[in-house]
Amino acid sequence: MNLRPLFFLLLPLLLLGSGSLAAAPDADEAGLIRINATIQTYSPAQPWERNNPSRRRGLGAVLHDLRILTTAEMVADTTYLELESADGTRNTPAKVVAVDYEANLALVSPLDPAQCAWIKDIKPLQTNGPVNIDEQIDIWQLEDNGNALRTVGTVRSVDLLSSFVEGHFFLSYEVKASMQGSSSSYTLPATRNGKLAGILTSYDSKDQICDVLAPEIIALFLQDVADGNYTGFPSLGVATVLTEDPYFRSFLGLNDEQGGLYVSRILPGSGADESGLQEKDVILAIDGNPLDRRGYYLDQRYGRLFWTNLITGKKKVGDSITLDIVRDGATKSLTAALQRRVEPLIPSHIHDQPPAYLIKGGMVFQDLSQQYLQAFGKDWQTRAPLNLLDALRNPEDYEEGRNRLVFLSRVVATPATIGYDQIASLIVTEVNGHPIKDMNSLAEAFQHPVDGLHTIKIDDIPYVLYLDATLSDTVDQQLLQSGLPALQRLPE
């Protein structure tokens, strides 16, 4: 804290040194607002309770109609969200209007529009069109005193990046800018000519490179929200492999002029599936844009971009694309209607949704998500239970007859689970003779004990476990009395 006065002394000196004494930009003019979030995730090991709360301060870009754009990361798993004026004198509770965890975008608005006249004083930002490489954008921060802080950066390159949820890539600018550490450094709006041109999702202070989500993605997100019913970004539903390997190319019968992406898997029920695309096809072009052997197409504005931008950066759910393909040496053209991403057996992320669980006699059942496995720490890919990792990596082997992968995550020692203490992380196949396809079917199956016993079949030794139905009900009641809020939380 002793350093603080020094800091203030230095700042005017620097300004004098640079020879100009400009007034700080006005935060209200810049369309900036603070967002304070209290985040509380659920405990993976004890899914009935929340972890300790943490707080996060960030910024939002005020749009018209009292809507504020921010990142999904800023609002995910929040138990309390509030908007605060730049100078810190006013605040009002807020709610999430729409959120897209994959694209890392969210729209927030005040809970009670009547109570926030102060927000109306903030000048709403217009949205800007795309920015070209080498053009400059302004990235905004707020200082503690309420002054807006503008950093000018140059768009160096454009790429598809994943910023919040792993594995979902969206058009982003990589901007060279020297930012300063600040208390509200999450989610910084970026503008060009005073119009919103992106949202900063991450900053690497070592390389001084910011990742800024591109205006095209923001525009698609806002269009989707406009009807009041948010759908999400479209997906083709294929897994592809590059065709760089020249020997693989000649095996596929591809000539040197052609590029192409090899289709290795088609998700059942996806747009690709319904278009008639098959595994082992090679996609040569999408909507007339030839794909090179590493999956890039030539974007008129940005140059080489990964093919998925032809879908997530240009289309919405319900739009169609044309696919030029090679199958068995012959070229062919297919039309695929784009859909929302097919929900996988094992979801990668669950946000703002408490994890489903069910407790029976001390046995804790959950449905598997990647998030659960990641809770095993930095080395989760080797430390998490092997059978669950295998299911994550090879879901196609587990999909039959299942909507979700239900597993016995742990056994709490109770009179009903004597002898089962060492059992954990086993995939549940059947309960009381009913195949288990999700948590709801598990809850239903437990309604039907046979001869006073529950029979639980699992995928590994000892393959079957029994619970006394009456005793486990008694135990469950005791668990409730000892502080468990509920015996189950099922997905709607």
Place this chain on the structure above:
Amino acid sequence: MKPHLLILSGFLLLPATAQELLPPPTGTSPLAVATSEAADIYRSVVRIEVATQVSDYQTPWNSGRFGGGTGSGFLIGPNRFLTNAHVVSNARRILINERGSSVKHPAKVVHVAHDCDLAILEVEDPAPFTGLKYLEFGDVPPLESQVRVIGYPVGGDRISVTRGVVSRIDFRPYSHSQVDSHLVVQIDAAINPGNSGGPVLQEGKVVGVAFQGLRQADNTGYMIPTPVIRRFLKDVEDGEYDHYVDLGAAEFPLFNPAMRKALQLPDNGLGVMVASVTPTGPCDGVLQAGDVLLSIDGKPIDNAGNIDVEGEKVVLHEIVERKFQGDTVNLEFQRGGEQKQATITLTSFPAARIFALSYGERPRYVFFCGLTFQPLDLNLYATHQFSNPRVRKTYQNYVKDSIFKEREDVVILTRVESDSLTSHLGEFAGTVVEEINGQKISTLDQVHELLYADDQPEFITIKCEGSPRPIVIPAAEAKDANKRIMQSNGIYLPFYLDKPSSDSR
């Protein structure tokens, strides 16, 4: 060193005080008798010096690491020295030193049992050892009784003796093979490197062979007790070691009342559930998962799977432990409320040895166009640290899921060397090879046959489990590429396929 010195002085003081109470000795003093007896025993304990060559499973074409170490051993019969298997594993040269002599006598392994960490050696010229005492075996020493550990541990060149108390008798893992568990006796005398293979004595008889310590605890040494030693000696009587036999059934304790009720068992604390039966194992076709084992050779089995042997609670497998290839065991079990009985003929189960470390073998491999193929076993698994869950799962479930029935070898593509032919194949390293040219792969020999066949399709294709596309190698370029890559990587032998001997694990 201090505690050892204290024990030594105490030992010397005791007879000295006793002497004062006794009349002056006329002939040989009792002390002298004890010392000469001890000296006889000491002379039969030898120092074993071993030069080793440890196979390299990372680069299987290389010679491996040269090194060496020392251990202890003792004479148990005419030109028969008993020691630990781990003392003489991977040995290129074995030399035996008699106490107080600097002459090194070349020796060789006669029998080795890696599953119980015991070996028998003989010297080329037994003459210098004639007249030495053959140490005799005693029984399992009782808890709290005192024992002496004799050997040649680190910290000096001469023979070392330590004393300890038997602190535990238990069924524990033997770390040498990484997979076997047998009876062990824990003593509170430290067992240090070099002690291995030395005798543990009580009242002049060998009650165990010192063999392992515990890294995270002080004063815990482990010895192989005489039931295990006797079994080994009996097994090799016919000139060949047959390995331990196995029941081939895993059990699950029946503590849970609901579990007992479901299995129609009274609440009497008896019976253990069969959780799985090893396919093709001795119990396959007799027992099935969900059966309840009630007794083994007439001894009632409790709900934790223990039986009473000579007043001690031991796991039911202890009965099988003491039996041999072809012996039988009687089982009483219950299935669906009905009592049944069966006589099982015990056999060893070679497929399960992929979980055991193998010693003294050249690693098998096939090298082709920059790709190295190796069969999955513990040596490979421990070397490569596979991260692919499919590889790890295939390994873990190799026996349980009957994978061994279809695949004698699980062939792994372990390495991809750099070359223009392989520059896009790096991601395939560490996967299970499923098919080559459309043929399912079940042995390493088959990989060799298919890849080195004279007659090849235009494109050699290799399908790996979980990989989204096949590996493609143009047959026309394969021969030259293979030569080129072998040369640039110093690989002089394109494959090594000799099966390991049954003695290597």
